[in-house]
Each structure stands twice: as C-alpha cells, then as structure tokens.
Amino acid sequence: MKEYFKYKYGYINVDDENLYLTNSGNWQEARETEEKSRAIDKRNSVGIVGMKIFVYVVLGAICIFVLKNLGKPSIGFGVIGLAIFLGYRVYKVFSKKFGSRYRIPLQKITNVSDWGTVGLRIDFLNANNEPDFEIIEELDFRGRDFLLELKTK
Numbered sequence: 001m002k003e004y005f006k007y008k009y010g011y012i013n014v015d016d017e018n019l020y021l022t023n024s025g026n027w028q029e030a031r032e033t034e035e036k037s038r039a040i041d042k043r044n045s046v047g048i049v050g051m052k053i054f055v056y057v058v059l060g061a062i063c064i065f066v067l068k069n070l071g072k073p074s075i076g077f078g079v080i081g082l083a084i085f086l087g088y089r090v091y092k093v094f095s096k097k098f099g100s101r102y103r104i105p106l107q108k109i110t111n112v113s114d115w116g117t118v119g120l121r122i123d124f125l126n127a128n129n130e131p132d133f134e135i136i137e138e139l140d141f142r143g144r145d146f147l148l149e150l151k152t153k
Contacts, residue, residue: 005146006140007136009095009100010098109123114148
C-alpha cells in the first residue's frame with residue numbers, strides 16, 4: 001500500500017509500515033525522514049520558525065511598500081496590485097515549508113480522531129516511546145477518511 005494526501009502544510013505519505021509527514025509528498029523525502037523524537041521536533045521547530053520569519057518579513061516589506069505608495073500618483077494601481085499578488089504567492093509557496101517532517105510507525109499510532117471541523121488528531125508513541133500527538137489541518141476528504149479508518153484495520 002502506498003498513499004499520499006495533501007494537507008494545509010504539506011503532505012502525508014502512508015505505506016505498509018509508516019506514516020510520513022513531508023513538505024513535498026515525494027517518496028524519497030519521506031524515506032529520508034526520521035521517527036519523531038525531541039531532537040527531530042526541535043529541528044522541525046527551528047526550521048519552521050525561520051521560514052515563517054522570512055515569509056512575514058517579505059509580507060511586511062510588501063505592506064510597507066503598498067502603504068507608502070498608496071497616495072502617490074506616479075505608482076499605479078497595477079504596481080500595487082502586483083505587489084499584493086506577489087505577497088500572496090510568496091505565502092502560498094512557502095507555507096508548505098511550515099509543516100513538520102518526520103515519520104510515525106503505524107504500530108505506534110494509538111488513536112486517530114476528529115479535531116474540529118477540518119482537522120485530525122493523531123496520537124502515537126514517539127521514538128522515546130512517550131505519548132505524543134500531531135494535529136493535521138485541512139486534510140483532503142479522501143485522506144481524512146483513510147486516516148480515520150487506519151486504526152480500525
């Protein structure tokens with residue numbers, strides 16, 4: 001079995017042994033991930049925070065540009081619209097890098113449950129056999145159904 005699903009911050013890949021959280025959905029990237037541990041969680045957090053800082057600095061610079069040039073007749077609405085569109089595209093492209101990258105062995109998953117209206121909570125034991133969880137937001141419907149049935153198999 002090999003499945004993959006898109007969610008808000010990347011992809012979930014599932015094979016016969018593991019569930020992988022990746023940024024690209026690429027199976028090579030999935031196989032290179034390590035089981036979640038404190039060190040992996042820290043590495044993910046540092047990378048995510050760095051990426052968010054970069055994106056928010058770019059968005060802030062675009063907002064400052066738009067606000068400073070809003071009243072100037074020499075800058076047309078097309079340039080301002082282009083700047084706003086550029087900010088949106090930067091966010092959309094880099095938001096995929098906001099997701100964690102690690103694997104969860106299927107036998108260590110203890111529960112998969114609904115989380116709000118469009119999310120799932122996956123409870124599992126991490127590499128240190130400590131209880132842990134991951135919240136998956138905006139998972140596509142096919143993936144949601146698949147993961148909810150995963151623990152009943």
